[in-house]
Amino acid sequence: MTTASSTSRTAFAALRRFAEVRPAGERCDLCAKPVAPGHRHLMEAVTRRFVCACDPCALLFAEQPTARYRALPRTPLRLDHFRMTEAQWTALGIPINMVFFTKDGHDGRVIAQFPGPAGATEAFLDPEAWNPLVEANPILHRLRHDVEAILVNRVGASRDYYLVPIDFGFGLAGLIRLHWRGLEGGAEVWAEIGRFFDRLRSMSAGATHA
Incomplete structure (x- = not known):
């Protein structure tokens, strides 16, 4: 395969x-x-x-x-006080405004994957751009290898950050691939993305982390 x-x-x-x-x-x-x-x-x-x-x-x-x-962990956490400046986001070089970060259990490296019409696609992640985020957000030190992810949604005015079980990231990728139409995705896929994050916010209500 x-x-x-x-x-x-x-x-x-x-x-x-x-x-x-x-x-x-x-x-x-x-x-x-x-x-x-x-x-x-x-x-x-x-x-x-x-x-x-x-x-x-x-x-x-x-x-x-x-x-x-x-x-896999069961409960997503909303990271209300996650710190990321616009300059730090730009330095990561992620081509779209949604991404999930994981730690590889074999070599400990951080992997960035963004969802799109082809599914989950890995993006090159410069450690020099990632390290300042770790310094500003101690929770990144405790990210569990392979089974947890930091899910970022910066589409439009959103600035949402979650600590989630890894299948949430792949679930978002699968949803986008399933519903994507044409060059820009179409109204259906954006409605599905909205419902995904609405449900994620509901699931993590009351489960926040500083």
Whole structure:
């Protein structure tokens, strides 16, 4: 499987978290037991594939950071006091105004990925541009490898920053790829993006971090 196709499958799998209607009778991908709405998700470390998990299977992997599967966090956090100047944003060189940042578990480098009609695309990230943000925002020191992301929305007047489970970033990428039409995306995709962030704000209501 190519990197592009693997990323696409990951992005579309992540959309399941945001689907209004979930498949009836969903089951744990590890033990096949039925799972309830709001069940846990795991990420297979090698393939970056997301799987549904019942509570016992999720607990089994929750405290094993080197296991085959990594437990994803459950609750997004709104970073109300995240500090980023316009100059710092420009220095990052991200080609659009949405991006999510992750830490690679193999080498510790920070990866920037932006969503678009092709799915999630990696952007070159200059460490010299990233380091001032880490100094200004200590939470970036604690970003969990592979399973957490900093999701940034700076479209229009928005200046929103969230600490999210990694599948939220791929879910946004999958949503945009699914609904994108023409050169500029079309009204439908922007409506879906708006609903995505409305739901994210609702999910993180009361869960903020300084």
